[in-house]
Amino acid sequence: MIRIEHLNKTYPVAGRPLLALDDINLDIGQGEIYGLIGRSGAGKSSLLRTLNLLERPDSGRILVDGEDITRLDAAGLRRYRRQVGMVFQHFNLLGSQTVAANIRLPLELAGELDRAAIDRRIDELLDWVGLTERRDHYPAQLSGGQKQRVGIARALANRPRLLLCDEATSALDPQTTRSILTLLLEINRRLGLTVVLVSHEIQVVQTLCDRIAVLEAGRVVEQGRTADLLLKPAHAATRSLVAESGLIAEPPPDLALPSAGLLRLTFTGAHTYQPLLASVARTLDIAFNIVQGQVGRIKDTPYGQLIVAVEGHGTALGAARRAFQSQGIHCEELA
Numbered sequence: 001m002i003r004i005e006h007l008n009k010t011y012p013v014a015g016r017p018l019l020a021l022d023d024i025n026l027d028i029g030q031g032e033i034y035g036l037i038g039r040s041g042a043g044k045s046s047l048l049r050t051l052n053l054l055e056r057p058d059s060g061r062i063l064v065d066g067e068d069i070t071r072l073d074a075a076g077l078r079r080y081r082r083q084v085g086m087v088f089q090h091f092n093l094l095g096s097q098t099v100a101a102n103i104r105l106p107l108e109l110a111g112e113l114d115r116a117a118i119d120r121r122i123d124e125l126l127d128w129v130g131l132t133e134r135r136d137h138y139p140a141q142l143s144g145g146q147k148q149r150v151g152i153a154r155a156l157a158n159r160p161r162l163l164l165c166d167e168a169t170s171a172l173d174p175q176t177t178r179s180i181l182t183l184l185l186e187i188n189r190r191l192g193l194t195v196v197l198v199s200h201e202i203q204v205v206q207t208l209c210d211r212i213a214v215l216e217a218g219r220v221v222e223q224g225r226t227a228d229l230l231l232k233p234a235h236a237a238t239r240s241l242v243a244e245s246g247l248i249a250e251p252p253p254d255l256a257l258p259s260a261g262l263l264r265l266t267f268t269g270a271h272t273y274q275p276l277l278a279s280v281a282r283t284l285d286i287a288f289n290i291v292q293g294q295v296g297r298i299k300d301t302p303y304g305q306l307i308v309a310v311e312g313h314g315t316a317l318g319a320a321r322r323a324f325q326s327q328g329i330h331c332e333e334l335a
């Protein structure tokens with residue numbers, strides 16, 4: 001649906017150009033949830049905001065269903081923006097307007113529906129986001145999660161084909177975050193809507209994203225399926241983001257097994273449920289000590305990780321590593 005080609009963006013800072021996006025190339029599929037992750041200042045928001053041209057790139061193309069949106073005239077751009085909804089970290093609701101009036105605004109601006117149809121659409125949206133009872137409340141009377149539900153309803157009002165989410169849950173507590181993530185998943189599944197989101201929280205991309213791109217200093221340093229990137233990060237930027245999240249099993253700090261070598265095994269998909277450890281132990285006649293383990297899910301992919309201690313550093317460890325790798329298990333030797 002979206003193809004980004006050789007996209008560059010600079011900002012003038014103290015009279016000098018600051019390169020915020022440096023030769024970005026990405027493909028985002030129809031109906032996909034695509035995540036942009038990276039440290040603060042990496043360029044995530046800048047990239048997201050080029051997708052509705054809130055930021056204009058200096059060069060490069062953004063093809064949406066084959067049409068380069070950077071070349072649209074004013075009328076074309078207005079039409080395009082109506083197909084793109086945006087959800088913001090701080091909700092950006094009008095405090096002087098009720099919940100219903102906040103959702104009404106984009107519908108009136110679009111000018112496509114009469115008053116009765118707009119009222120019906122508002123009712124439908126409020127029902128989706130579970131805020132029917134709050135229709136006539138003002139934003140100040142709502143919790144953070146409820147405000148973001150209004151923000152989501154407003155973003156969906158004109159039936160967009162693309163939803164952009166900029167740190168949509170960063171201002172929310174963990175429980176409210178979970179409920180908003182569930183809502184976004186439901187919306188994506190029910191409407192087949194393409195979602196591009198920016199987040200610095202690994203838990204958010206782990207739950208929502210089919211694929212992710214990792215940005216560092218304005219460049220995409222790694223991209224791919226979420227489970228692959230998070231469980232087998234290749235680039236140092238991805239590794240450090242993942243390490244901070246606690247997603248990857250680490251040996252306990254007080255572990256004292258001087259005569260053993262350590263392997264971290266990562267199982268995904270069907271492998272997660274197979275008794276591979278026992279079968280390798282039997283075949284090689286090696287005893288494993290499980291020192292750490294966890295199971296979880298990345299989007300729709302179940303995964304498991306085990307850290308096992310193998311007695312004897314040399315031959316036994318190498319044989320075990322090769323045996324796991326030959327079974328398709330991702331296996332790392334830990335220092």
Ligand SMILES: Nc1ncnc2c1ncn2[C@@H]1O[C@H](COP(=O)(O)OP(=O)(O)OP(=O)(O)O)[C@@H](O)[C@H]1O
Nearest residue numbers: 011012013020038039040041042043044045046047
């Ligand atoms: N309007 C602007 N004017 C000047 N510099 C800007 C502007 N917007 C962003 N920048 C700079 O561009 C770079 C990328 O910023 P951007 O906000 O896209 O990063 P980010 O990854 O979204 O960071 P954060 O997670 O902190 O929001 C940063 O160095 C930032 O300071």
